Amino acid sequence: MNPAWTIENYLEVKNNRLHINGVSATALAEQCGTPLFVFSETRIRHNIERLKRAERAIDCPLKICYAAKANSNMAILRAVKDAGGDLEVNSGGELFKALKIGFKPEQIIFNGTSKTKTELEEAIEAGIYAIQADSFYEIELIEIVAQRLNKRANVSLRLVPEIESDTLHGLQTALLTSKFGMMPDEALTAFRRWKSDDKFLNLCGIHLHIGSQNPKSESYSEALQTLFENLREINAAGHRLSHLNLGGGFPVNYLRDQSNAGDLSAAQRDFFAAELEPETVLREAWKVVKQSAAEAKIAHLLGNIELLIEPGRSVIGDAGVCLTTVRNRKERPVENGNWKMEIGKLENSESTTQNLKSEIQNDVWLLTDAGFNILLSMETYKWYYHLVSAERAGEAHATKYKLAGPLCDGGDVYFDIEGQNRLPDYRLLPENVEPNEVLALLNCGAYSIAQMFQYNGRQLPAIVLLQENGEVELIRKRDSYEDLLINDVW
Numbered sequence: 001m002n003p004a005w006t007i008e009n010y011l012e013v014k015n016n017r018l019h020i021n022g023v024s025a026t027a028l029a030e031q032c033g034t035p036l037f038v039f040s041e042t043r044i045r046h047n048i049e050r051l052k053r054a055e056r057a058i059d060c061p062l063k064i065c066y067a068a069k070a071n072s073n074m075a076i077l078r079a080v081k082d083a084g085g086d087l088e089v090n091s092g093g094e095l096f097k098a099l100k101i102g103f104k105p106e107q108i109i110f111n112g113t114s115k116t117k118t119e120l121e122e123a124i125e126a127g128i129y130a131i132q133a134d135s136f137y138e139i140e141l142i143e144i145v146a147q148r149l150n151k152r153a154n155v156s157l158r159l160v161p162e163i164e165s166d167t168l169h170g171l172q173t174a175l176l177t178s179k180f181g182m183m184p185d186e187a188l189t190a191f192r193r194w195k196s197d198d199k200f201l202n203l204c205g206i207h208l209h210i211g212s213q214n215p216k217s218e219s220y221s222e223a224l225q226t227l228f229e230n231l232r233e234i235n236a237a238g239h240r241l242s243h244l245n246l247g248g249g250f251p252v253n254y255l256r257d258q259s260n261a262g263d264l265s266a267a268q269r270d271f272f273a274a275e276l277e278p279e280t281v282l283r284e285a286w287k288v289v290k291q292s293a294a295e296a297k298i299a300h301l302l303g304n305i306e307l308l309i310e311p312g313r314s315v316i317g318d319a320g321v322c323l324t325t326v327r328n329r330k331e332r333p334v335e336n337g338n339w340k341m342e343i344g345k346l347e348n349s350e351s352t353t354q355n356l357k358s359e360i361q362n363d364v365w366l367l368t369d370a371g372f373n374i375l376l377s378m379e380t381y382k383w384y385y386h387l388v389s390a391e392r393a394g395e396a397h398a399t400k401y402k403l404a405g406p407l408c409d410g411g412d413v414y415f416d417i418e419g420q421n422r423l424p425d426y427r428l429l430p431e432n433v434e435p436n437e438v439l440a441l442l443n444c445g446a447y448s449i450a451q452m453f454q455y456n457g458r459q460l461p462a463i464v465l466l467q468e469n470g471e472v473e474l475i476r477k478r479d480s481y482e483d484l485l486i487n488d489v490w
């Protein structure tokens with residue numbers, strides 16, 4: 001029987017080895033070295049197609065703006081563009097990358113809490129679909145820049161409507177206690193101040209984003225309903241909006257294989273195993289809104305609306321695998337190396353000092369070459385990435401190991417060290433894993449390489465993209481030692 005983590009025609013076990021889109025993961029590791037990120041173009045397309053299907057569930061066009069923050073490698077952006085996605089950017093840098101790879105201005109929206117005048121200038125000059133204003137102050141700033149350029153800026157207002165989602169606290173973005181957006185009252189004041197015929201500001205939409213890895217469909221219904229209620233008031237203030245933006249946050253199921261999830265708290269398990277079908281989510285949400293529009297006899301307000309979503313994780317999360325090699329192995333007594341405790345336990349036994357060591361149960365520690373400098377969320381959010389042996393993917397993964405990365409921090413580990421059951425206590429792999437065995441961390445495509453850094457002088461990894469035509473494309477070179485110096489001045 002196939003392990004639960006396999007996905008037909010994508011992640012498979014052949015000859016006991018992990019294959020990604022038919023390509024042997026160990027062959028890739030041998031060819032390119034590790035750590036190595038492997039992305040699948042087919043999977044990206046599959047994920048975008050899945051999101052596009054959601055358009056069938058609503059009565060208006062759906063614009064899918066991939067959230068570049070999840071992964072803005074140029075070839076990944078190209079793959080998203082080729083698959084028919086539009087783009088959400090979060091800085092002048094991402095805007096630059098978007099335009100450079102060939103997204104048209106009308107395909108781009110620009111989020112962010114702290115945009116500079118220069119960034120606004122670039123966005124207005126380019127004539128993008130919408131700048132998502134994050135505060136009243138920022139709308140005024142956009143107006144000043146637009147006046148100077150003598151151009152009309154398309155602006156959408158980001159709301160914080162106090163919608164709670166069952167995601168991690170740090171991933172909540174629609175609460176008044178968060179740093180994002182503006183209160184609905186402020187937005188309404190803005191719509192009253194800048195009329196629909198304003199020369200420099202085209203206030204054309206409203207936006208919210210409830211958070212990332214949202215496990216519940218109801219949060220989206222509540223969010224769309226909130227947008228609609230605001231739309232109604234904005235309409236009464238004399239504006240006809242052209243779009244509503246529901247943000248991102250569709251989850252990835254990180255626990256398709258639950259074999260190593262027993263130690264996780266129930267809440268953590270539900271969170272990582274969240275699974276929502278975008279089409280179902282939007283159907284539910286649209287139904288709620290349509291009903292209230294019909295009851296209030298204002299269904300026409302939905303007539304010319306385009307609905308935007310900003311999915312990041314659900315496009316790229318499961319399209320990326322991180323290959324890593326075991327570089328070191330050691331044995332330590334259980335209980336975090338607390339010898340004294342173990343010795344204490346044995347004091348009343350018949351043990352002699354000589355056989356003490358053999359009686360103490362040891363943990364086997366495996367030290368890999370993939371640390372939190374390339375998988376930051378494993379450290380910050382204690383994110384669970386399922387681990388398999390790429391060389392022995394078909395064997396039983398039932399032996400417990402303590403897995404850790406190469407960095408000089410005690411927190412650079414793949415298991416729970418805080419006693420909070422946010423990660424498993426051990427990682428499960430086949431028996432007798434030794435140095436040089438190649439392992440694979442699954443679902444690593446989102447918020448990984450987008451956040452990587454050269455801590456400990458570690459060269460950032462190479463990345464390959466498995467193209468739809470079967471070719472293996474190198475889409476990021478591994479850093480050289482020289483790259484570690486590139487911007488240092490001395």
Ligand SMILES: Cc1ncc(COP(=O)(O)O)c(C=O)c1O
Nearest residue numbers: 067209212248249310311312313
């Ligand atoms: C404004 C905004 N839109 C979209 C996203 C993408 O979210 P996700 O990757 O969960 O789909 C984020 C991420 O936090 C965001 O802040």
